[in-house]
Amino acid sequence: MKPKPKTPPKKSTEERRKSLAQLLKNKGTEIYEDLEKGKFPSFSVPSRSVSNIVYDTKLRQYVLGSSVSLRSTRNMSQLRSFTQLMWLAFFANRLVNEKKSSTLRDIYYSSQAFAVDFEDQPESDNIIVDLEAVLTRPREDLHIFPEERSSVFGDLTIEYTVPGYEGKRSNLSDHPDGYLIGPSLSSCELVDTSAELVIAIEKGGLFTRFVEEKVDKKFKAIIVDTAGQAPRSTRYLLKRLHDEMGLPVVILTDGDVYGEHIAMVIKSGSANAAHLRELTVPDAKWLGVWASDIEKYKLPTIPMTESDIKRITDLQKDPRYQEGNWKKQLEIFLKLKRKAELEAFSKYGLTNITDKYLPEKLELAKSL
Amino acid sequence: MSSKGTFDQISPSEFFYRNRDLAGFSNPTRSLYTAVREFVENALDACDQQGILPDVHLSIKAVDPEKPDPKPYILSVKDNGPGIESKHVPLAFGTVLYGSKFGLKQARGMFGLGATMAILYGQITTNKPVFVKSSTDGKIQDEFELILDIQKNKPIVLKHETQDTSKTGLSISICLEGDYAKAGAKIRDYVYQTSLITPYATVTFDDPKGEKFRYTKIVRSMPPAPTIISPHPYGVDVETIKRMIGDSKFSIPTVDNNTIEKVKTELGLRKKDLNYTEIMERAKRRWSSLSRNIRVVIAVMSFLKMDFAKLSKIRIDDIDVSRKKLTYWDFGESKSFTIDMDPETDYYKQLTNTVQGETLVSFLTKRFQRVGRTTAEKFADFAGFKPEKRIGTMTNEELVKLSDSLQKFPTFLSPDPSCLAPLGAEPLEKGMKAFFNPDFISVIQRGASAYSGFPFVVEMGIAYGGDIPPGGTKVYRFANRIPLLYDEGSDVVLKVVEEIDWSRYKVKGDPPLVIVSHICSTRIPYKTVGKENVADRPEIERELRLALQFLSRKLASYMSKRGLAEMEKKRANLYLKYLPLVAQFCTELAGKQKEPDYKKMLKEAVSIEAET
Known part of the structure; x- marks a missing residue:
């Protein structure tokens, strides 16, 4: 079980950092020269309005269309947000150069030291997304992290790049609770792994069970807890494990429409992140729990709510759900009007899921 | 039908005493305020009428400052007006319904009733006399101390002295129960607003707490005084017509001794006693010099064929012109007689004229304003009367028809505005400037218009910014130079102001905006007895709206100029704040040491037209 991953040119963290630094310097130089020439500088910000979010069938993810809005200092009403964007680039440049990390909330407060005023955090969050779109780099690259954290466990050796830990290595199977996927894991270099699968x-509960049941050893796997909808840093790590280490990625979720979509977002991104290109694992496979598994494994179920059903009909309009297993499972869910959680396997014993279900599904996945 | 009750006639004083609520004297708070108004308005009216620039001094003092309200106050108002002749003073201030303001022209008060009511109220509540000082010649001042005999409606002079003085004017001082704690704000408002609409007057107010309010003259010219005029046909009802007819004809003459003496005097027969024939001959010779009522008596005598001695013993009961009969009562014989009148004689014509009154055409042209002969004849045709119809012969039904037709006839000229006294655009503007020191001001005086036969003129001013605090539009309402302070809710001016869509005139949020509205009319259509709000007559509403729209357009053009200037300033400030930041950030980003030279761009930035 070792599919040949399509490996785009492998970028180490250091390379990424350098290219980002260059990108920022280029932007800064552009604006510097504009000012020197007496020209009012501007940014082209890809439009993130719904009408400009399109599904790219080739990339197999949502991307922004060609619509671009100009944020110009010529326009008085845009002057403030231009300066905010400018400041953020300046501040991110410092973060990256000094290898410091910050949070969305930090950014909001940091701005006040520079006489750049944000009315509230949503305003600064929005400017961060603008900068992501301008640079087509996720905020994690700019050393700006959300509060949400997820975990990883397994035989993976990494080398830290964060200040004070530069060159230090760790193996992610050393701690049974797993490792937080935070700034240092997001910026580490991936060194080595014996795993053949992610x-x-x-x-989180199942993640702990998998560690206890030594799934990492039995299946030669790195286990990642997405803690619900996978945060960007988690998706970015999954992508790196796939692209840089050549590991196939499989996904286990609850047997409901939200679970199916968690898998889909890992595979092909979300509309919210349509301006970013490096957060998807197009080859990732959703193992289950499928709607069809509910009957097949006679899982205890709970009835769907109105909003569950509405979510199904909404997703049925999404271009990614128009064919294959994705489409089929939605239809079955809609027919059953019932759902099953991962924990449902416990009815047949706590290890039923790792002993029986997982091997069967992994076997099946080979043919997907 | 029998009743053991007695029917007493009550005097006007008694009537007002019993119904003082009607005149605004219902409680100590309201009474104090009403008394101030009545005296101040009388003082201003008196000066206006004589073309004197008014100096009015108001003072209110507590008799015992330690006492809690309500308590007795001494209210004094002093003016530099023409004063009142000594002989009229007791009657003017000691009699209800004795006044000089009965006539059709614009004035603040109608009949001068209020001042007497205030005196009456003061006397009722404190049992103190009223002090009046008056000088008409600027040399001698008469000083009176009066009280009212309420039941007899007569003044009682307690003291009358004269003193030397150097100024004309009237000063009046009463003691009354009031509540300044509650009425104070209202009175201060009243004084403030009165000064605003009377910029040619100096008004001062010393309040009981020792505070002094001084509003000195802003302009030194009086607005033109109004003239007294006849009523307009649209403005009369049946009752008014009846009263006008009564004024225009003579009633059946009473031939008492008094009348006979007058006839004798005019004929020059006070010492002589002539017989009937001699009397008639003498009358014929002197006919042209005789007054109208004497001619009527002579005419009657010609049919009675009586001398003075006989005439004094009868009473004329009826003169039936159409049936040519004259009926009289003979006291001597205690018997009624009816005689025929010869329609061919001049005497009969004389009687006809006086008893039946004028012709309709003559009535209309003489008694109404702006009705000419042609209009009067057209009207007669319209109403279905003969032009030579004697108005004295009209039945009640015909009078109602006449009154209705007067309302409906479409081609009467609009009422004569010469009886109005608007303040004028210039004094209004100067007054508003002095009061509000605004950034922008515009005023307008509309042309005269009329509702229901009453002429009116609307004056309006609008002021923006300056000393005016923000917080939305403040409307000052005036009617006949009186401030209308309360019951704002249902007023027509406020209705018109509220209907304005300010955003169309580039006015946003809670602007520092003042609107001064002044309605002048011979009759302001007040909604309530309290005279605080004006009813929404369509004609008045229309004039107010046109005035306000005119002013709002002026304001809008000012606002857009101001907006551009403000925008420019805002731009300059924004670029001054943000451009250095952009320069600082990009310098570090680009890895340079020296900041780019952006200073020249600051200038350019301001000149860029707003692009959004």
């Missing part, structure tokens, strides 16, 4: 799992 299993992303929706729930």
Whole structure:
């Protein structure tokens, strides 16, 4: 079980950092020269309005269309947000150069030291997304992290790049609770692994069970807890494990429409991140729990709510759900009007899921 | 039908005493305020009428400052007006319904009733006399101390002295129960607003707490005084017509001794006693010099064929012109007689004229304003009367028809505005400037218009910014130079102001905006007895709206100029703040040491037209 991953040119963290620094310097130089020439500088910001978010079938993810809005200092009403964007680039440049990390909330407060005023955090969050779109780099590259954290466990050796830990190595199987996927894991270099597979799992409880049951050893797997909808840093790590280490990624979620979509976002991104290109694992496979598994494994179920059903009909309009298993499972869910959680396997014993279900599904996945 | 009750006639004083609520004297708060108004308005009216620039001094003092309200106050108002002749003073201030303001022209008060009511109220509540000082010649000042005999409606002079003085004017001082704690704000408002609409007057107010309010003259010219005029046909009802007819004809003459003496005097027969024939001959010779009522008596005598001695013993009961009969009562014989009148004689014509009154055409042209002969004849045709119809012969039904037709006839000229006294655009503007020191001001005086036969003129001013605090539009309402302070809710001016869509005139949020509205009319259509709000007559509403729209357009053009200037300033400030930041950030980003030279761009930035 070792699919040949399509490997785009492998970028180490250091390379990424350098190219980002160059990108920022280029932007800064552009604006510097504009001012020197007495020209009012501007940014082209890709439009993130709904009408400009399109599904790219080739990339197999949502991307922004060609619509671009100009944020110009010529326009008085844009002057403030231009300066905010400018400041953020300046501040991110410092973060990257000094290898410091910050949070969305930090950014909001940091701005006040520079006489750049944000009315509230949503305003600064929005400017961060603008900068992501301008640079087509996720905010994690700019050393700006959200509060949400997820975990990883397995035989993976990494080398830190964060200040004070430069060159220090760790193996992610050393701690049984797993490792937080935070700034240092997001910026580390991936050194070595004996694993042949990455299993992303929706729930922390199951993640712990998998560690206890030594799934990492039995299946030669790196286990990732997505803690619900996978945060960007987690998706970015999954992508790196796939692209840089050549590991196939499989996903286990609850047997409901939200679970199916968690898998889809890992595979092909979300509309919210349509301006970014490096957060998807197009080859990732959703192992389950499928709607069809509910009957097949006679899982205890709970009835769907109105909003569950509405979510199904909404997703049925999404271009990614128009064919294959994705489409089929939605239809079955809609027919059953019932759902099953991962924990449902416990009815047949706590290890039923790792002993029986997982091997069967992994076997099946080979043919997907 | 029998009743053991007695029917007493009550005097006007008694009536007002019993119904003082009607005149605004219902409680100590309201009474104090009403008394101030009445005296101040009388003082201003008196000066206006004589073309004197008014100096009015108001003072209110507590008799015992330690006492809690309500308590007795001494209210004094002093003016530099023409004063009142000594002989009229007791009657003017000691009699209800004795006044000089009965006539059709614009004035603040109608009949001068209020001042007497205030005196009456003061006397009722404190049992103190009123002090009046008056000088008409600027040399001698008469000083009176009066009280009212309420039941007899007569003044009682307690003291009358004269003193030397150097100024004309009237000063009046009463003691009354009031509540300044509650009425104070209202009175201060009243004084403030009165000064605003009377910029040619100096008004001062010393309040009981020792505060002094001084509003000195802003302009030194009086607005033109109004003239007294006849009523307009649209403005009369049946009752008014009846009263006008009564004024225009003579009633059946009473031939008492008094009348006979007058006839004798005019004929020059006070010492002589002539017989009937001699009397008639003498009358014929002197006919042209005789007054109208004497001619009527002579005419009657010609049919009675009586001398003075006989005439004094009868009473004329009826003169039936159409049936040519004259009926009289003979006291001597205690018997009624009816005689025929010869329609061919001049005497009969004389009687006809006086008893039946004028012709309709003559009535209309003489008694109404702006009605000419042609209009009067057209009207007669319209109403279905003969032009030579004697108005004295009209039945009640015909009078109602006449009154209705007067309302409906479409081609009467609009009422004569010469009886109005608007303030004028210039004094209004100067007054508003002095009061509000605004950034922008515009005023307008509309042409005269009329509702229901009453002429009116609307004056309006609008002021923006300056000393005016923000917080939305403040409307000052005036009617006949009186401030209308309360019951704002249902007023027509406020209705018109509220209907304005300010955003169309580039006015946003809670602007520092003042609107001064002044309606002048011989009759302001007040909604309530309290005279605080004007009813929404369509004609008045229309004039107010046109005035306000005119002013709002002026304001809009000012606002857009101001907006451009403000925008420019805002731009300059924004670029001054942000451009250095952009320069600082990009310098570090680009890895340079020296900041780019952006200073020249600051200038350019301001000149860029707003692009959004």
